Amino acid sequence: MRTKRVTIKDIATEAGVSIALVSFVMNNKADGKDTYRVNKETAQRILEVAQKLNYQPNNAARTLRSGKTNTIGVIVSDISNKFFADIARCIENHAYKHKYTVLFGSTDENPQKLENLIEVFRNKGIDGLVVVPCEGADEIIRDIARQNIPLVLLDREVSDLEVSSVVLNNRRAGYETTEALIRRGFTRIEMISYSMGLSNIREREEGYRRCMQAHGKGENAVIHHLRHDKLAKIEDLIREARQRRVEAFLFATNTLAGQGLSAIFRNGWRVPQDFAIACFDTNEAFDIYKTAIAYVRQPIEQFGTEALDLLIKSIEQRDKPGSCTRIVLTPEIVESAPEEELRSAEQAIAEG
Amino acid sequence: MRTKRVTIKDIATEAGVSIALVSFVMNNKADGKDTYRVNKETAQRILEVAQKLNYQPNNAARTLRSGKTNTIGVIVSDISNKFFADIARCIENHAYKHKYTVLFGSTDENPQKLENLIEVFRNKGIDGLVVVPCEGADEIIRDIARQNIPLVLLDREVSDLEVSSVVLNNRRAGYETTEALIRRGFTRIEMISYSMGLSNIREREEGYRRCMQAHGKGENAVIHHLRHDKLAKIEDLIREARQRRVEAFLFATNTLAGQGLSAIFRNGWRVPQDFAIACFDTNEAFDIYKTAIAYVRQPIEQFGTEALDLLIKSIEQRDKPGSCTRIVLTPEIVESAPEEELRSAEQAIAEG
DNA sequence: TTTGTTTATTAAAACGTTTTAATTACTTTT
DNA sequence: AAAAGTAATTAAAACGTTTTAATAAACAAA
Numbered sequence A, B: 001m002r003t004k005r006v007t008i009k010d011i012a013t014e015a016g017v018s019i020a021l022v023s024f025v026m027n028n029k030a031d032g033k034d035t036y037r038v039n040k041e042t043a044q045r046i047l048e049v050a051q052k053l054n055y056q057p058n059n060a061a062r063t064l065r066s067g068k069t070n071t072i073g074v075i076v077s078d079i080s081n082k083f084f085a086d087i088a089r090c091i092e093n094h095a096y097k098h099k100y101t102v103l104f105g106s107t108d109e110n111p112q113k114l115e116n117l118i119e120v121f122r123n124k125g126i127d128g129l130v131v132v133p134c135e136g137a138d139e140i141i142r143d144i145a146r147q148n149i150p151l152v153l154l155d156r157e158v159s160d161l162e163v164s165s166v167v168l169n170n171r172r173a174g175y176e177t178t179e180a181l182i183r184r185g186f187t188r189i190e191m192i193s194y195s196m197g198l199s200n201i202r203e204r205e206e207g208y209r210r211c212m213q214a215h216g217k218g219e220n221a222v223i224h225h226l227r228h229d230k231l232a233k234i235e236d237l238i239r240e241a242r243q244r245r246v247e248a249f250l251f252a253t254n255t256l257a258g259q260g261l262s263a264i265f266r267n268g269w270r271v272p273q274d275f276a277i278a279c280f281d282t283n284e285a286f287d288i289y290k291t292a293i294a295y296v297r298q299p300i301e302q303f304g305t306e307a308l309d310l311l312i313k314s315i316e317q318r319d320k321p322g323s324c325t326r327i328v329l330t331p332e333i334v335e336s337a338p339e340e341e342l343r344s345a346e347q348a349i350a351e352g
Numbered sequence C: 001t002t003t004g005t006t007t008a009t010t011a012a013a014a015c016g017t018t019t020t021a022a023t024t025a026c027t028t029t030t
Numbered sequence D: 001a002a003a004a005g006t007a008a009t010t011a012a013a014a015c016g017t018t019t020t021a022a023t024a025a026a027c028a029a030a
Helices: A008-015 A019-026 A040-053 A059-066 A082-097 A111-124 A138-146 A170-183 A199-214 A231-243 A254-266 A284-289 A300-316 A338-351 B008-015 B019-026 B040-053 B059-066 B082-097 B111-124 B138-146 B170-183 B199-214 B231-243 B254-266 B284-289 B300-316 B338-351
Strands: A071-076 A101-106 A128-131 A151-154 A164-168 A189-194 A222-226 A248-251 A276-280 A294-297 A326-329 A332-335 B071-076 B101-106 B128-131 B151-154 B164-168 B189-194 B222-226 B248-251 B276-280 B294-297 B326-329 B332-335
Touching (some): A008 A019, A008 A040, A059 B059, A071 A082, A082 A300, A082 B101, A101 B101, A111 A128, A128 A300, A164 A199, A170 A189, A170 A248, A170 A332, A189 A254, A199 A222, A248 A254, A254 A276, B008 B019, B071 B111, B071 B300, B111 B128, B151 B300, B164 B170, B170 B199, B170 B276, B170 B294, B189 B231, B199 B222, B231 B254, B248 B254, B254 B276
Parallel strands (some): A128 A151, A151 A164, A164 A326, A189 A248, A248 A276, A276 A294, B071 B101, B071 B128, B128 B151, B189 B222, B189 B248, B276 B294
Antiparallel strands (some): A294 A332
8 A cells, every 4th residue: 555655766776867966956065156066957966856755755765874964953832832832823923934843942941851851852863953041951951052952942032152142132122111100190110030040031021121210210129929839929010009198010021910900800900900011922811801901022033043043044154253243123112092091991980 | 062962882882792782672572572681680781871971762764673652643623622622631741651742633524634644654654543534534534444544533433434433322322411401391392513524423313312302302303404604593593492482492503502602792692591501522612601501521542541541552462353443432521410400590680 | 388267176084883694703503 | 423403604785876987989190
C-alpha cells in the first residue's frame, strides 16, 4: 500500500544526470553566486522531472548530512496564556514561510523546567532558540549564549548579557497607562505587580513611578508586590486598599488583572465606579466587559516576526562576529471613551 | 568552540566492541525477547561508557535509517483557543514521556488549511496525526485514513468512517446543562449554536432538544444557528429574544458564550437577572465573573492522553488489521450554587 | 598545435544510525 | 571426536542527502 518515496536518485536517472547535479539544482545554487553553475536548460529539465515525480526532499537525510535541522525552539512562560499563544502562532506562521519547523515549550516560570527544556531541544537538534527568560534563569541563558547557540530573548531581558532581544518599551507603557488614569481625574492610583525580578515588570513599575512623580502624586505612588504562587493574597490587598480609599489600580500583567477583577467582583464592588482599572495586555474578559479605562495592546505580530527574523539572521551567520540587536517595540495604549464609561455606569444604576 | 558530538562509534571504540553491539544495547533489544542477545556484562559496560561520554543519539540518522520520525502532528481548530491550547499542552507533555515530538497546526475551521497542513506535516515526516476535523473536511480525512496513515480524531467525528476517535458525550452534556437551567425554574430556554455541521455541535443540540421535550417544554425549544464568520449577528438575535421574553440561553461553545455575553452587556442587561446562561467549556471571563448557572467542564487531561495513547498504539501496529477504537468521555457539569447567585444579585441592587 | 581558462558535470565520501546475514566461540549431544 | 546447537559478536550494506575534488568539454589565447 505504502508507495516508495521519490528520491533525488530517481530524478537523476529519469533526467539522465548525476545526483549531485540534482542536488545543486534543488538547493538552487544553480544561478546563485559563483558557487556551482548549472546549465540553464539542464536545471529546467531537472526541475520539471522533480515536479512530475512529485519529489519531496527527505529531511532526515538533509539534516544528517548538513547538520542543519531547520527547526527552532520557542520557550515561553505558558503557551496556554493568550499573550504567548498569539505570539507562538505568529512565529509559527512566519517560520513556515522560511521553511522552519517550530517546537514549543512552557517553563511555568520555573528555571528548572527551562533548563530541562533547553536540554531536550538541544538533543532533538535545533538551529536556534527564542526564549522568554524566567526569574532565576540568568545563568542558564548566559550558558546558552556562551555555547554560541543562536538565541533571541523575547519580552524580557537578562542584564549584562550581549544577546539579541525583542521587548516592549515597558517604561513608556507604564507611564502612559498611568497618565490615562490621571487624566480621568484619579489621584490615589496604586500598582499591583509581581515580586519576581523580571526586567519587563521592573520597567513597567518604573514608568508608573515616574508618571506619578511627574504629576506631583509621588507620595501616592504605591506598588504592591505579589508572589506569583500566592495570587490569592490579592483579595486582602484590595480590601485593604478599599479602606484607604484607593481609587484606581494599574495591573502589571493580564493574569494579575484577571485575579484582581475576580477579587473585586467577589466583594461586590463595581468597575469603574468603585475601582478604576488599567493594565497590560488584554484578555478575553476585557473584551467582553470593556472594564478597563486603558490597557496596553502589545504588538503581537511584531514580537513574533522580529524575533524570528533576528534568530534566522543569527543562525545564518553563526560563525561571524557575535553582533547582536536589541529591538524595542512601541506600545499602543487603548483607552475607552469617557462617555462610554459614563453611559454604562448610568445604565447600571437605572437597571439596579 | 563547537565540540564534536559523541557518536555510537566513539562508544564502540572506547568500550572495545563493534558499533552494532552498541546500537543493540541502546535500543535495549539486549534483554528483550528473542531478538538480539547481548552479554549482560558487555551491555553494562557499554551503558557506562555511553553515560560517561554523555552520548546523545542523532535523531536524523535514526530517522533516515529506520524511517520512523518519532514525531506526530496535532491539528486543531485554533491553538490560541483555551480549550485546544490546554489539550495541546497535555498531549505535548504526555508525548514527551513517550519520546515523541509534537508539531502543532491550526485550521481556523478552513478545510483548505487543513489539507495544506496535512501536506506540510507529511512532508516533514510524521508517524501519525491527531486531528480536530472541521466542516467540509470529510473527504480529506477519509483520504488520510485510506492511505493508512495512523490517525486519531479529536472532539469531533466524521460519519461513516472507521477511524479511532476521542469525543465527549455531547448529547448527555447538552441534556444536563439544559436540565440545570430547568431546575432553576426557567422555561423559555433557547440555544445559540453554529450553522456548521460539526458532529459535536449536532449532538449538543440533540441533547438540548431531548431535554426540553422530556420536561414538556418541547414547544419552547428553539435553536438559533449562526455562521461562524458572522458572529456579530448574535446581538440582533439576543435583542429579538429579549422582546420575546426569553429567560435563558444555552451556548453551544465558549466562543459563542463570549460573544453572547459581550452583546448582552453592551445592551445593558445583566446576568443572571435578565438572562440566565449555561454553556459548554469555560473561559477566562467565566472564571472571573462566575456568570453561568451551569457549564460543561471538559476532561482536558483525558482528551489529551487518550488520543495520544490511541495514536501511539496505531503507529506501533501500523501493518496489523485496521482495528479502531472510539472513546467517549463523560462530561462534568459544574453548577453555581443558587444562593451564591442570589447574593450577587442582591448586592448588585444594593450597590446600584 | 599547445596551453590555459571557463563552464558544466560527476564520482565518491561523508553524515550516524539500524539491521541483516555471517562469523566466532562455546556448550551439548551423539 | 565429530556434529549440532546456542550464545555473543561483528562486518557491511543501507537510508537520502550534501559537498569536495576531480574530470570533461568547449573555447580563447599563445
